[in-house]
Amino acid sequence: MRKYCYVGRSAVNSKLAFSTYSLVEGAVKLTLPLGLDSTRGRSSIFYNSRMVLNRDISILIARSLQSEVKGGLRICDPMTGSGVRGLRYAAEVDGVDRVLLSDIEPDAAALSYYNAVSNNLDGRVDVQCMDANVFLSLHSVPGKRLHLIDLDPYGSPVPFIDSAIRAILKSGVLAMTATDMAVLCGVKPHACIRRYGGRPLRAEYSREVALRLLAGALVTSAGRQGMAAEPVFAHSTDHYIRLYARIKRSATEANRILQEMGYIHHCFRCLSRVVSRDQPKIRKCRRCGSVQTSQAGPLFLGRLTDKTLCSRLIRLQDPRSSGSGRLRRLLSLELEEADAPPTYYTVDTICERVGTRTPSPVSVVEGLRACGYTASRTHFTGGGFKTDAPVEAIINTVRESV
Ligand SMILES: C[S@@+](CC[C@H](N)C(=O)[O-])C[C@H]1O[C@@H](n2cnc3c(N)ncnc32)[C@H](O)[C@@H]1O
Numbered sequence: 001m002r003k004y005c006y007v008g009r010s011a012v013n014s015k016l017a018f019s020t021y022s023l024v025e026g027a028v029k030l031t032l033p034l035g036l037d038s039t040r041g042r043s044s045i046f047y048n049s050r051m052v053l054n055r056d057i058s059i060l061i062a063r064s065l066q067s068e069v070k071g072g073l074r075i076c077d078p079m080t081g082s083g084v085r086g087l088r089y090a091a092e093v094d095g096v097d098r099v100l101l102s103d104i105e106p107d108a109a110a111l112s113y114y115n116a117v118s119n120n121l122d123g124r125v126d127v128q129c130m131d132a133n134v135f136l137s138l139h140s141v142p143g144k145r146l147h148l149i150d151l152d153p154y155g156s157p158v159p160f161i162d163s164a165i166r167a168i169l170k171s172g173v174l175a176m177t178a179t180d181m182a183v184l185c186g187v188k189p190h191a192c193i194r195r196y197g198g199r200p201l202r203a204e205y206s207r208e209v210a211l212r213l214l215a216g217a218l219v220t221s222a223g224r225q226g227m228a229a230e231p232v233f234a235h236s237t238d239h240y241i242r243l244y245a246r247i248k249r250s251a252t253e254a255n256r257i258l259q260e261m262g263y264i265h266h267c268f269r270c271l272s273r274v275v276s277r278d279q280p281k282i283r284k285c286r287r288c289g290s291v292q293t294s295q296a297g298p299l300f301l302g303r304l305t306d307k308t309l310c311s312r313l314i315r316l317q318d319p320r321s322s323g324s325g326r327l328r329r330l331l332s333l334e335l336e337e338a339d340a341p342p343t344y345y346t347v348d349t350i351c352e353r354v355g356t357r358t359p360s361p362v363s364v365v366e367g368l369r370a371c372g373y374t375a376s377r378t379h380f381t382g383g384g385f386k387t388d389a390p391v392e393a394i395i396n397t398v399r400e401s402v
């Protein structure tokens with residue numbers, strides 16, 4: 001056992017052994033260690049102001065989930081750092097029964113508890129100091145399970161997925177952040193295959209491939225336990241990707257979702273991509289015959305964001321909150337692209353190939369729609385667009401849009 005181990009609220013140790021400063025995030029006033037520098041790892045307590053948007057979306061998802069749950073919500077943040085995420089759940093989501101926080105670092109657990117007390121949230125918040133897998137395993141029995149589990153580790157959430165799935169209540173939501181983008185975007189393909197069970201791709205849409213690899217790892221892990229993980233919201237922002245999935249205890253549903261696993265076959269010469277459920281046997285591009293091709297997968301090819309949920313998040317958003325403009329833009333792009341096919345193009349890559357000036361992605365989207373194709377902008381990148389049009393039609397439209 002570590003120095004600080006809170007069992008419920010029985011062991012109170014809210015004295016901090018370091019100098020602190022305060023800041024406000026959402027409805028919570030946080031005390032943080034002076035000299036805290038998460039990027040250089042000088043402090044054992046983690047707080048990153050670049051993740052506020054990430055946490056804002058988590059709050060909206062919890063509010064949406066709360067409206068479906070009879071009785072109070074039970075939420076768990078098993079790698080809590082300063083406690084900010086879990087405390088915001090407790091303070092900003094109505095109808096929360098209990099928020100369970102834990103961190104392997106004693107100082108982080110101590111600070112989380114201190115922040116819970118100083119925000120008058122300790123009545124609904126428990127803090128423990130424990131390994132996340134141990135903590136989640138303790139909650140994997142009936143009566144202890146949780147509606148929402150939020151995995152926010154350093155790097156990859158994969159080591160915690162199995163125990164999180166076991167600790168989720170029927171129709172609960174599993175949220176996860178991944179920051180190991182070099183692995184997921186193809187800089188270290190072997191590490192990606194080992195960790196996520198699929199091959200990454202270094203193309204203009206590698207961030208989407210990353211999200212689909214993470215979703216694939218979750219879907220297959222859940223399937224092994226006879227459970228179905230259905231992605232309901234996903235985004236790629238700054239230095240990380242984030243995925244929310246509904247977990248159902250149904251082998252039939254698991255079989256259905258596993259049908260959505262497959263491959264993306266990409267041609268670097270002509271930019272065409274082919275999506276298939278089975279692994280393609282030929283390397284040659286079907287369009288131009290080039291062998292400059294690569295395959296990503298197996299990965300999840302289905303819908304990453306549910307349109308109905310996305311509309312609900314837009315309604316639940318507080319327009320007065322700081323950062324609301326960025327959040328509103330992200331949610332409206334997510335809504336626009338929710339039904340679009342996998343992969344996206346960027347105007348820059350096409351124009352470089354064709355040798356024209358760069359038109360705005362909006363005019364390209366409008367041009368493609370006018371030709372009868374589906375097309376949308378994408379939240380993945382400002383210069384990107386999604387479409388079901390073939391490459392020839394895309395190139396013609398880009399030329400006409402210039
Ligand atoms: C990215 S930080 C969490 C940030 C926090 N959730 C937030 O929103 O600010 C990751 C945290 O996980 C903790 N951690 C790392 N490995 C862990 C493990 N095996 N079990 C529990 N906590 C762990 C670290 O001490 C660190 O506080």
Ligand SMILES: [Zn+2]
Pocket residue numbers: 267268269270271272285286287288289290
């Ligand atoms: Zn080709």
